[in-house]
Amino acid sequence: MRALTSVLHSAAVLLGVVLLLTGCSAGSGGSGPETGQKIRVALDWTPNTNHSGLFVAQREGWFAQAGLDVEFLPYNSTSPDTLVGSGAAEFGISFQDSFTYSKGAGADITSVMAILQHWATEIAVKADRADIQSPKDLDGKTYGGFGAPYEVPKMQQVIKDAGGTGDFTSVTLGTSAYEALYAGQVDFTEPFVAWEGIEAQLRGEPLKSFRYTDFGFPDAYNVLLIGHSPWLAAHPEAARAFVQAAQRGYQLAADDPARAAQDLQDANPGAFTEPELVTRSQDMLAKDYLKDAQGRVGPQTLDRWQGFSGFLVDSGTVVDANGQPLRARPDFATWFTNDYLGQPT
Structure with missing residues (x-):
């Protein structure tokens, strides 16, 4: 998506x-x-x-x-x-x-x-990860990302807001991040909950997700x-x-x-x-x-x-x-x- x-x-x-x-973009007027x-x-x-x-x-x-x-x-x-x-x-x-x-x-x-x-993306982990109950539990974990410059600062801040240190490993995978998450090759990623989140449910790979704003991060x-x-x-x-x-x-x-x-x-x-x-x-x-x-x-x-x-x-x-x-x-x-x-x- x-x-x-x-x-x-x-x-x-x-x-x-x-x-x-x-x-050449503006063209001529027109009321x-x-x-x-x-x-x-x-x-x-x-x-x-x-x-x-x-x-x-x-x-x-x-x-x-x-x-x-x-x-x-x-x-x-x-x-x-x-x-x-x-x-x-x-x-x-x-x-x-x-x-x-x-x-x-x-x-x-x-x-x-x-x-x-509002944000329609969230931090997501596999639903069966009992060891991850909050973004603070993502310290030391691996993030499957998309290579954009805003991802790491945002994730760091949400983890800190939740009580963690914000220290994690980031690997750029693009849309392969979702398959990597399902396979356990990364610990968390950032799906659109109204698309990839539903898609995961339909394929029998349910996710557990955390809203950024629940931990004080600004909405967007x-x-x-x-x-x-x-x-x-x-x-x-x-x-x-x-x-x-x-x-x-x-x-x-x-x-x-x-x-x-x-x-x-x-x-x-x-x-x-x-x-x-x-x-x-x-x-x-x-x-x-x-x-x-x-x-x-x-x-x-x-x-x-x-x-x-x-x-x-x-x-x-x-x-x-x-x-x-x-x-x-x-x-x-x-x-x-x-x-x-x-x-x-």
Whole structure:
């Protein structure tokens, strides 16, 4: 469900691509969306329930009603942060963690909507590990990771918050981390509980997981919808039309998960071999992740950005375009906007 090893390249490479391609990205003005306005959306992985609201909006005809011709760019080795930052896509799926590193390095991206309002990944171990009852028990164990710079600082802090020292061995395995966990080759990893967590249950390999926030770690917008900043400025009406249609799709996913799961599968025939995985995942996202504390879909707050992204900057792992650690927290209020969202009904 994720491609963490490809989400982040080095800061210098990312900025180089951005500077090379940004010049042709903004296009000319436009006070409103023209009929058939082309919009490209970069996906972060193969279609899954994190994308359901987008496919719902497509299947229900809401993009077309808004005068938009929306194309989903299939996942490839170039991350959505890079594609959107360069102008090769107008919008894309991102994550608050990867976004923080890309934006810190100068990527021309803005978060326009929180798709998931909370962490949907957790620390997971095999359910039969009686010796691991808390993250503090992970001291001295082996973590199967994905090679992203935020993983170790986050895991260290959660373990410390739980009363441990934060000392563990980390090996980069990518999506092979799950098989390594099942085989006992690593002790813990970080799955999406609404996808790999359910997948593990369906294959008879149940997991036991720990939420970061249960131990005082800051919450985060696990999945984001991001836009190319110059394009947003040049096409505000088209941007608003797209974001509100997508928001409507995710609202339906939150209110009627069965219909959303069906729309997702109908839009991607043959992509899902286990319909139960899709329906159970969509149910979980609708119940626990798509809505904020006020029951709204999409909004973001400065507190949430300052909490987790601030932690990453303070850890010294977020670097600028020259590869140097950021010495001060940026103005996170400039990293996101709620201006394109529709008002709650």
